[in-house]
Amino acid sequence: MFKKFFLVQFILLLLLKSASAEKIDKINISGNERISNDTIIIFSEINLEEDLNSEKINVILKNLYNTNFFDDIKIDFKNNILNIFVAESPIIQSVKILGIKANKLKDPIFEELKLKKNNSFNEYLAKKDKDLVLNILKSNGFYFANVKLDKIENQNNTVSLIYNIDLGKRAKIKKIKFIGDKKYKNRKLFRIIASEEDKFWKFVSRKKLLDQNRIQLDVRLLENYYKNKGFYNVKVESSFAEFLDDGMFNLTYNINAGEKFFFNNLKLKIPTDYNRNNFSKIDSLFENLKNKPYSYNAIEKILEEVEYIALQDEYDSINALIEENIIGKNKLDFIVLIDEIQKLFVERINIVGNNITREDVIRNNLILDEGDTFNKILHKKSINNLKALGFFKSVSTEIKNGSDKNNKIINIEVEEKPTGEISAGAGTGTSGTMIGFSVKENNFIGRGIQFATNLELTDESIRGKFSVSNPNFRGSDQSIFANIQSSEVDRLNTYGYKTTKTGFSLGSRFEYFEDVFLSPSISTYYESLKTDGSASSIIQKQKGSYFDSDINYLFDYDKRNQKFQTTNGFRSRFSQSIPIVSDSYGLINGYEFNYYEEIMDEMIGTLTFYAKSVNSITGGDVRISERLYMPSRKLKGFQSGKVGPVDSNDYVGGNYVSSLNLAATLPNVMPNWQTADFSVFFDAGNVWGVDYSSSVDDSNKIRSAAGVSLDWHTAVGPLSFSFANAITKASTDKTESFRFNLGTTF
Template identity: 40%
Template sequence: MKIFKLTSFFLLVIFYISKVNAEVIKKIQIKGNSRVSAETIKIYGNIKLNKDYSDSDLNQILIDLNSTNFFQDIDIKLSNGLLTVELVEYPVINKLTILGEPSKKYKEQVIKIIKSKEKDSFIKKNIAEDIKTIKKIYSSIGFNFIKVNTKVKERGKNKVDLVFDIEKGEKSKIKKISFTGDKKIREKRLRDIIASEEDKFWKFISNNTNFNQDLINLDTRLLVNYYKSIGYYDVVITSNSAELKESGDVEITYSIDAGNRYIIKKIITNPDTVFDKNIFYPLEKTYSEFVGSYYSPFKVKKLLENIDELIARNNLQFVEHNVEEIIEDSSIIIKFNIFEGEKKLVERINILGNNVTNESVIRGELLLDEGDPFTKLSLDKSISKIKARNIFGKVSQKVSEGSENNLKIIDINVEEKPTGEISAGAGVGTNGGSIAFIVKENNWLGQGNKVSFDLDASEESLKGTINYTNPNYDFLGNSLNYSLGSVSNDKPDQGYENTLINASINTSFEQYQDFFASVGISLSHDDLTTDSSASDSLKKQDGSFSDFSADYGFAYDKRNRAFMPTEGSIISFNQSFPIYADRAFISNVLSASAYNEFSENITGASKLFISTANGLSNDDVRISRRKNLSTKRLRGFARGKVGPVDGDDHIGGNYAASLNFEANLPKLLPDSTKTDVGLFLDFGNVWGVDYDSTIDDSNKIRSSTGVAASWMSPVGPMSFILSTNLSKANTDKTESFNFNLGTTF
């Protein structure tokens, strides 16, 4: 009873003190403001007449006015009903100038990203941060010895001119990349994994030949992720040293300790007693599919997605989970702990640092919003989704207590980075040469959308495509793509040339876990011109034709990863059918691939491909729409020289199919040769002629077997194929040796 009385007494004292210190504002006096009006200051500070204001309320006014970044000094006094606000305004940046950078593009990029802006406040602490930002931008493109000086010129009337004077210095190029230690993986494969590239005279466009620490950190993450994805759980990149040469170039060495390769021994679900264990029983079937296979964080991620799906399906809230990975000899026990988290709600989410990107782009990736139950799980997954957009250099989060005990405030801080890419490539081989040029922007106008333009030219064709993609249309998680393309083919040996122009709109989305769907429409115009040397059948197709078609597709992807998979499978089906067409046809494509790692030294793959084109209403399929097999699907045969023949011309078929068996032998040759070797067995067929019944449809199974080698030569990657034909048609043209040299600039 005494304790209760004592507590009540203290509460009354606190209440009395707060009331004594509170005072009603009868009059407001604002001094020192010239840039910002008194009424605006009242709004920013939420200052109102005839309202009680305690010391904490006055402190909140101070905080609110400080957050505007208009004032470098604020003094607030309340006495006898008079609130006096004395201000010292920041100077205004009258003009912002970037010196030492001739490129308009880079100047605009710098101005976008730095905090200091024309007509905004001149804040000295921002200048230091801006210098760091500028240095980071230039470091990302190889200028590691950059100097940035600032000059401030007083202009009167509390205005200044701000100058950033940039001395870029010389670029640091990556002269050599080496891998040492217990790698267990061939160096050639490791070079494919990392982003960095050695500087060569032809790589005059690539930024990945420029040395910068962010690129090295990315390489380290990519290497660790790759090793872990194939079971090397305790891999360590023991060092990533960079040695600066007198020339200013850099030699990079990655020292790798791969460690042991682990197999998943057991997977356990450990739910808290507050949950019904029966909810998680369906996971046991999924677990059995992974037990006995090599450990991979991708597998753990997939299992966590299954757990999250069960949690959502059963409408469980405030649920958290974590993963315990217990090592026993050369195996791992994976334990999922599922427990009830704090019952907190999200009061507010603040997005910070997005000087270029619209806030809606970031919020569109969040899995939680104001008023939602707060879980660390949802926040971590949201941060991962933002990072996956690949438009920010860094993404971090901070959680603080809200205005009440059951509320949380989340600050998400992003760091903008350059999002444009330019690349070029060239290739030459037994099938001729080609050159390609690609320009990409991954954050168009700060809206998170992707724009790309690519051009591909060879001896007989010219292709160009413009793509515009919204990866999260209307924040539904669906990708919306617009495309405009043109293909011109000049075939003087066959007596024709044609131009195909195509425009399309399509959307794609993940309908169910691992199950993807797409749907779209396209409009195309085909113009075929023949000369006197063309066959009579081709001359009959001379002219212009248009069609408007719809298409849809499905894909079921169970690969362990999209890049260099070693297990799992993917199957897809696509169909296109006419809505209106001068010559109507329906097209179908079915493809399937399965991968299996027989041992550390042998990885196998089997691939099936079937493609058809059939005319409707007695219409014939035009020459540009007929089917062929690429030299990757049917090796040992010349490109486009398989299937039906009209006169002396191979015309493709209404049907094409292939079946491939491949085995990669990564350790057959010493690592020093920088060469991978594989074996293959191919079966294929191109058949069917709908426009002339007198032409042999060439329905015969072709087959070949041989050796494929990929060599990282001093002038770029080269591939060689040595093959022998097991079966063929009399009209087919074979190719027992094929090589290709291709590289990027």
């Protein structure tokens, strides 16, 4: 089709090169059967008020070919009469897929096909669809699949398309290897990549399947991780799959980390007539970065500040360039050049390829809108916003000239991808056993809404939750969420009571100040508390039903250098739950502070402070299900739930809980053990306060323990050991010198 198009263009140029522009007096259209003359004229965008020349005839040809309705088009213009001859493309009568029985595999293929039933057939799009089907099959592990497309020509200028598919055997990953100058242990790298090794119990996960797109994602994740750690010139030089005799694959990543680089001189250059004070934050960032390890996240922070400045009216036509210069062996000079460019405007934004995602969802994530001043920085940020959604396999953009020299047209093309997730996992350890299952859809009916269902079972509880959230409500950058949940905690055998709690919550989350996030919400729950004869007298008195409605909020000040495997920075969180209508009116306050520091290369020190309290604002007693227990991860060396006040041999929890944790990784202990990491720790904590009885010891005593822990990436899943020795304790506390936890996914 495209060869014909260019041939016709060439002939027209020869015939009409010397012709003068003339008005169209009449239009004759022939060859069309299904498509009306008026429709063809509309698609061609013929303007009878303008003179017709060779350039405009080319535009008419292009417009008609772009409809994909025609196999051939001829245009002749003589004596002010425009003659258009078209040969219509056949209509697709049916599309069939043979060789696949499972609808869960067949349905996504039908959704992604460009040529569907009742569409016009196009040879070029048919080839693209065939490649698309093959890529979908490969992404589902059918690496050896074969696809044959048969076109059956019917009467009345229609065709039937039949995809004959031989799936072959699924390609699974037997082993993942990391080789080369990789600097880090395999355990750490396994946690970064998305692919995982196949095990017989992994019946849910698709990450065990060999998928070229996922391998490319792994490479990007590895490169970004190394760049954030200072390895500016890192190269994942090759990633290759080795086919084994048993039909499985070994996946190998060859990593060359290179030298670790440090920021040297960072300079900002702006036009002389700009106010330097408006760029003071960038200068401040530069001062803080000097002599620190290179970090991709730090560069992103600088660019975000430039983007913020570009949003101001007086700087809406600036552009920024970054010059990077290597100094010596491992130093980097950075120069950020701010320049003012010609003021241009966004005439139109065209979005194509979004067969599922609604256009308003895409536009809500664009910083630029039609009529705005065009800005390259904000345009790039808009495209990055779309990529970050996770809805699209690819996002591409093109900037074209508009109707005049001061206008620009932005074309954006997206390629959809499946956005649903199913996951299952299990864990066991000295604290008990857990099984979990979840189903999640990240782009429900194309509206950008997230739906999730979670189910979790432990030795003494079952919890279910259904949640829905919109991460960018009406383009406001605010997340709104709602959830319905139900839980049952059965402690009849241990403490003589069982509680069932059901309710819902509504809330929002947004950035209140820079790096400060506020999350207000309201929750309403109904709780039923049952007891038996083994329960203490105070617990038996609390038997009954309760209704609670609370206002909650969370302040989250996050200054970590990265959310995953943090090495520097801090995070400070304060939360409060205020009762509105309640039978016990329990006021809950909570605070947690986390600090991270890289003491030396790969030796990460952490400090955590945690505190929480619950008291009735009416002076009453807090019911047993609201009392506080020390989280087991915050006080190693003691049995979970067996610390704090004791009433009739029952550990009843306290009104207050606090802890202090110090830890440091030990990178030089057994450095050749690639799948394990060691660390040392010191934990101190306290659980105290009994509001319902003055005769019960409130157990106000500092507990502490120190020890060493091992995190091991095993064939089954992550396994953690801790060996701890209690230093101080109360007489009623139960210690635990050894603890382990093992987790896996299915």
